[in-house]
Amino acid sequence: MWGVGMMSNAATPAVARLAPQLSRHPACRQRLEMSVVFSGQRFMCAPVPMTRQDKPTIFDAPATRPPGHIVEVSTVVRNWWCFPAVGFNSILEVPVYKLESFQSTEPEEIGTVQLPNSVFGLPLRKDILFRLYWYHRRKLAGYDKSMQLYHWEWPGSNKKVRSQKNSGKARMGRRKSIGKWAGVHAHPIRPKDWGEIQLPRRYIWKGVKAMLSTKYAQGSLKIVDNFNVESHKTKYMVHHLRKILGRRCRSALLVHEGNVDINDNARWACAQIPSVRRENVEGVNVYKLLRYHQLVITEAALTKLLKVISNYPHKHGWVQRFATPDGRPAPVPQKVPGWNSAWIARKERLVNAEFRAREFFQETHKWKWSPELKGPLKVPRHDLLAGFRIKDFMMTPEKPIWDKLESLYADDEPLEDDIDIDEFDDLVDAMDGISNEGEDRLIEDVAEIRTQSLKSLADGWKLRQ
Numbered sequence: 122m123w124g125v126g127m128m129s130n131a132a133t134p135a136v137a138r139l140a141p142q143l144s145r146h147p148a149c150r151q152r153l154e155m156s157v158v159f160s161g162q163r164f165m166c167a168p169v170p171m172t173r174q175d176k177p178t179i180f181d182a183p184a185t186r187p188p189g190h191i192v193e194v195s196t197v198v199r200n201w202w203c204f205p206a207v208g209f210n211s212i213l214e215v216p217v218y219k220l221e222s223f224q225s226t227e228p229e230e231i232g233t234v235q236l237p238n239s240v241f242g243l244p245l246r247k248d249i250l251f252r253l254y255w256y257h258r259r260k261l262a263g264y265d266k267s268m269q270l271y272h273w274e275w276p277g278s279n280k281k282v283r284s285q286k287n288s289g290k291a292r293m294g295r296r297k298s299i300g301k302w303a304g305v306h307a308h309p310i311r312p313k314d315w316g317e318i319q320l321p322r323r324y325i326w327k328g329v330k331a332m333l334s335t336k337y338a339q340g341s342l343k344i345v346d347n348f349n350v351e352s353h354k355t356k357y358m359v360h361h362l363r364k365i366l367g368r369r370c371r372s373a374l375l376v377h378e379g380n381v382d383i384n385d386n387a388r389w390a391c392a393q394i395p396s397v398r399r400e401n402v403e404g405v406n407v408y409k410l411l412r413y414h415q416l417v418i419t420e421a422a423l424t425k426l427l428k429v430i431s432n433y434p435h436k437h438g439w440v441q442r443f444a445t446p447d448g449r450p451a452p453v454p455q456k457v458p459g460w461n462s463a464w465i466a467r468k469e470r471l472v473n474a475e476f477r478a479r480e481f482f483q484e485t486h487k488w489k490w491s492p493e494l495k496g497p498l499k500v501p502r503h504d505l506l507a508g509f510r511i512k513d514f515m516m517t518p519e520k521p522i523w524d525k526l527e528s529l530y531a532d533d534e535p536l537e538d539d540i541d542i543d544e545f546d547d548l549v550d551a552m553d554g555i556s557n558e559g560e561d562r563l564i565e566d567v568a569e570i571r572t573q574s575l576k577s578l579a580d581g582w583k584l585r586q
Contacts, residue, residue: 216233257408263316270304375398378425
């Protein structure tokens with residue numbers, strides 16, 4: 122691309138501002154020499170080469186980018202949701218200024234700070250910022266007690282205003298119809314809690330980082346040493362802030378860590394400035410960062426802010442947890458020698474087999490793809506334990522029924538004493554007599570049983586008695 126360079130030393134600033142615009146015109150690119158007439162003077166313009174900014178990629182070499190320096194805008198706008206405004210592999214260095222300095226009109230630099238890309242170099246997620254803005258606005262609105270009545274809630278009768286029949290007048294509806302009296306609405310205002318909306322904590326955490334990245338891309342981030350000033354006068358605080366932020370700064374948010382990097386003089390001096398707000402690190406949110414144009418933060422507050430943002434996932438248990446005592450990942454176990462020897466032997470056997478195709482065909486029929494989401498990808502086609510059912514095996518054999526009921530029929534009474542010898546002899550004699558009587562009743566002749574009937578045998582047995 123060709124630009125326009127002024128060949129005369131009498132060129133005014135207005136011509137210099139017009140030169141880039143004229144160079145983009147098609148007619149200016151066709152001519153190598155061009156004359157510009159401005160305020161009665163004639164200036165000759167010669168072509169000057171202008172470099173075009175290359176498209177950024179993820180493979181760019183590391184480059185130092187101060188606040189406000191971004192990559193090619195069209196790429197960032199086209200890929201706003203995934204492409205950082207500062208590009209990839211960028212080194213984010215911010216100068217540290219001394220707040221209270223009366224030596225010169227320019228801000229005094231005392232060093233630089235390198236910021237992490239994971240907080241200040243993220244894509245500018247406007248969708249997250251939009252939702253968080255209205256989230257904080259609703260929280261600030263809180264509970265609204267304003268209430269209006271429905272038309273049926275107003276006191277009084279709801280009858281018709283007048284009868285329509287035989288009146289010759291227009292038709293009129295109910296007395297409390299909508300629009301007839303002031304304060305009667307079809308959709309009245311009712312009490313509502315605007316702050317009942319909830320957002321995930323992870324969403325808020327990402328929104329704060331996206332807002333800090335936006336402030337860095339806009340060049341609205343300034344770091345100072347501290348807010349410890351010697352005077353409590355407002356004019357001196359305004360002088361210090363104008364020297365760092367410029368005279369066209371509309372509003373500023375001063376962030377400090379606590380009582381370490383700020384004193385009472387700074388608090389009194391900032392209290393009378395309407396467009397300046399002072400906050401602790403705990404009070405920083407997306408709504409306040411959006412409301413104020415410039416962000417002025419101390420070194421101590423920046424350290425604490427980065428610590429809070431980095432430890433937020435650990436605080437809420439979002440990070441990966443390990444079962445080791447120190448919380449670190451367990452070492453990767455080493456492979457046991459010979460762990461795949463059987464697999465290698467089987468492969469070698471298949472490769473060296475005479476009928477290799479048949480062997481592979483038979484092997485493929487032994488396995489099938491597993492339908493389960495977990496576990497091995499292949500399982501045996503015929504499971505040997507498919508029909509196996511687990512049975513409740515008892516360690517001790519089950520007792521028979523009579524042993525279970527023995528306690529019910531057990532005789533707990535003690536046994537009788539031993540009988541005397543005389544009683545035992547009498548019992549033996551009685552048993553012998555009974556046995557002798559039974560012998561007399563027996564039929565000794567077998568032929569008698571064959572020849573006689575049962576009735577005759579019974580009659581003869583009675584006669585023998």
